[in-house]
Amino acid sequence: MERRNFQIYSIPGYEEEIGRWLWCLEDVRKSLIKKLTTINPNLVDKKIDERQTISSLLYHIALIEADWFYVEVLGTEWDSEIRSLFQLEDRSDDGALIHIQGQSLEEHFYRLNKVREVFLSHFRTMDLNDWRRPRVLEHYDVTPEWVVYHLIEHESHHRGQIFQMLRELQND
Template identity: 25%
Template sequence: MEFKVKELEGYTPQIGRLVSMMNYARKTTLDAVHGLTIKELDHLHNKNANSIGALLLHIAAVEKGFQIEIFDGRNPNEQEYDEWGAAYGLGELGRKEIKDQPLTFYIDKLYEVRNRTLEEFRRRDDTWLHSERLWDNQPSNNYFIWFHVIEDEINHRGQIRIQLKMIPFLS
């Protein structure tokens, strides 16, 4: 892997740069969780915490939500909400529903969602990336939305790294 933000084959120049940033963020997330057990993925530091597994699934859920909103032009349907709602919202529902899965489960979900994003990006160009839209009732564009996907992952990767330092049986 190169540590460069650059154009990538199969994508327009700006989308390629965005993908290279997304790839790096994902690599560092996967590096942070490499080899974790179910016990480590499910560990809760307190009654209000989110587990590492839940944070991984949340990363995928945020990207999935933007796929539905941006690529499909709609809100999640009932089936999608049933599948992704706990991961998107986390909290009590996430603590209840997101557990007892091996690391491969979370990694497969991350890859499944990311593969669709990459396929969709190959169909679009830099004009689309800069297209304006409203997000959270504010002026935005597609570039910002996908930057936010990266930002969200990096934020939660930081939480994961902190949690790893706090797991008593890892110290």
């Protein structure tokens, strides 16, 4: 049996503490992508009991990451290139995730990777003071540190949903 190493590292090129949090964010994504590259691509659009599809969850993960980055961390309008990756809103009128269908895994991976690339590039120049400096918004204050924590939690949750859906779909 291969010996495994369970440690958190700091991604090179970042302030060490920030790099450790970003390593965790990247680790969640790595396990999601690794699993999805082994599946039958037709499963991403398949529904179980009217629940959302894997496609809808992948779209949602990328959109939420972009939104937290532009609104809460930067406090700016979205970059037009990133905005163009999201032709649909996140939710329907009834509050359910928007139904995404007909996009390949490669399209989903491109969207996820492009958002993450822009996200990570911003943190290369961030110091710990800015990392912990609250952004004052209308209804709450939030730090970039908390945003990264939240995105780790958010993607981990949806990764679990996706993995459960895959178990059910692959047993059909």
